[in-house]
Amino acid sequence: MTQRADQTRPGDGPARAYDGPGASSAVRGINPRITAQISYSIDSTIPGEWHLRIIRSAIPAGRVTGFQTALLDDDVIFLTADDVSDLNTFGCQIADQVVLTREPKFVGDAIAAVVAPTARDARVAASLVEVDYEAVPSVFGEMDAIAPGAQLVHAKHYTSESDSAYFDMRPQDGTNVCHRFRIRTPALQGRDEPEVVPHLDDPDDALADAFADADVIVDEVFHTPAAAHVPMEPHATNAQWVDGRLEVTTGTQTPFNMRQDLAHIFGLAAEDVRVVVPFMGGAFGAKTFIRTEAITALAARKAGRPVRCVLDRDEVFNEVTRHPSTVRIKLGAKRDGTFVAKRIWAYVNTGAYADCGPGVAQKMGYAGVGPYRFDHVAVDSYCIYTNLPPGGAFRGYGAMQSIWAAERVVDMMADKLGIDAVELRRQNLLHEGDTFCTGEVMHDARFEELLDDAAAAVGWEKDGDRRGKGVVVILKGMQTPSKAEARIELLPDGRYEVQAATADIGQGAGEMLTRLAAEYLKVEVDQVVVCAPDTDRVPYDTRTTSSRSTHMMSRALADAARDLQVHGTIGHGYVSNDGGLDPDTGQGIASSHWHQGSASAELEVDDETGIISLSTLYACSYAGKVINKHGAELQNEGSMILGLGTALFEELQYTEGQMTNPNLSDYNIASALDVASIRHRVMEVPGGEVHGLGETAVPPVPPAIGNAVATFGYDVRDLPMTPERVLAARLGDTFQSPTGEDPQ
């Protein structure tokens, strides 16, 4: 492979001397990312490789009845579902996918592929293949898909043996629900309840007594749409078979899950699969688990030569999305503001395949409970199949969807009670030693400081005029359970090489590892090099997701450095965070440490146009200890900017399951023009532990804006808060999507 796999890489390039906290970079000289002196996945090639184009279903559900391929050149290799008969099914949490399918389940599902000597030849060949279909009824909205008698997307439910399936699944037979997650605090357990609650107005009789002590109840429904990750670099994969071993060079956040899943698909031992991960031009969750890798490996096997696959932008849009969701929240409080009970129903649209939707549904469930004390909590999260493109990991991982609903409901409760919205939050916050709804005892809880900081940023005065202001405080979890291993090797030239599977998505993983290793080894940063994640060379790590890497890998590296000092030339470090939740009661350990954040907004709404003008958008995220000041600021700013787009304009639209805006002309993301109001803080405390920071500021931004907008009388329930929706909310209407597919 011509890629950098066998080379060590010093952070991003030649290292420079460590000049203390706040230094702009661990790299000596101009950072090579600025001058295009690094290779991304898309820049990696293998000599002699051919090019793959995927042929995708034009119908949302049905059967492929035939292909017409008479126009293809003789040298073009054509692959169909017939070529996958010896391959195993896959799916990180539920094995419900095949590499090429005869029964497409969304517009864009891979049904065939062509391989040709050049990218142009492959593109032409793909356009010459005609496909015959037999359509069957389809279902797109999550509430339609969970309705009794709905068309089933999959005829039966599946399980998965993958490491990514880290909790027991609760598929509901005869429905599109591939996983149901529940939280029931002790007094609410063991009731006789319906297996599935498909209606948003369900009276919830079985648990109604949870609200017996509540004087006031707010019970409302909110919606968030599908959204696109938009990594600037598309998915790019190169694959080849070398003496029966599969070698894949690809942009992935999950190198070891990838190795395991590819080995399973092709019936290989894990050691017979090598996954090499070059730098990525962003991912935000889009480059997790199997994406382009299995089809490229299959094509390389059939072609008997290396094969390359790079997705077009519209394919990137359709490859994986953020889960659309409908969330109903019922909050009960006493007249004095004390929260009594919370009930959540989260309906999570995972599209045609589960991917990690079950995990997203679980996290959506408990994040919506929020950093508050309750006597009783009951949550139902349903991960629901539909005929939309699959939902997957997305920066914020489900927390945004339920927090949008939950933090809007807290303000509604404040209005009903006539209590200041910040004071109502303060009155109910979790403190050190309090018990969360999962039974976990909170530690290192910083919610009050975060709340006060966000309130101060918009000049919030207790019981003052709060028109145009909104404040939000949140918690979100980190991947639990998980494992991280790291190795440090003393090289013959006296430098130390860090071997770790943390993938460099653009978040600065190489720099983080360099700085930490130098600190633990008590050497200068230019004595540390970091090798590319290569499953042949680096030890196991769960994956680079959920803001876990700095927190977990910092401790694995410290362990490795101690081991090295004892053993001389190679040090091995290992940490695990144990835990997990019971899927029926939600009791256990949701997160071995909590991501804690707050946000606030100050804005105006134009009465005539519905346009929101922000004067301040602020977020404060708890970091404990910061490793790299600029990196931490960039992660916090980037999270806020993503949250801003989520709040105001990002929405994937569909007509009959066909995405109608899979391009950057019709799907807008935030630009430099949108950021003038942004300020933020990364909160450190003396002696604090290292906390993840990669996405904490995403979830609080939409409800901070929504709460501020609501002070003008615009009660917006559906994201994004477009001018049309804002105006419709004033009239008391519920906005109807032009596609008619708005599940409300």
Added chain:
Amino acid sequence: MNLTLNVNGRAVDVDAEPHDMLVDVLRDQVGLTGPRVTCGVGLCGTCTVLLDGEPVSGCILMAPLAQGKEITTIEGLPEDDEVVASFDRNHAFQCGYCIPGMVLTARDMIDKGHACSREEIREGLGGNLCRCGCYLKIIEAVEEAAQ
């Protein structure tokens, strides 16, 4: 068709179809990786190159139209370019994929005196998207380079 392109002060012979886009020719035939395709429709700015000093979107410019003009990519900026140095000092990048286009656009704004205020800088960078969301530090970097 055979074309001769002037890329970063060097004449390069390439063989391209008339409808090949400049960015693809620069990547596939000239061997440069600084110009990048993201949106493919001239909106995101990652394919930005300077054509006789003017920023253009290489993903929607047919390569033959660049003949006879001086094409500058990030690889062609001098090592001591002040915009590059300012992006580095301000740590104005994360994944870096959009940064070459940002730097070239900023270079043009500064050369023309169109980076005199934050508002002007935000306007000028409006066609260069960064999904990591590094805009605050990018704006600071351009402001500093312009001084």
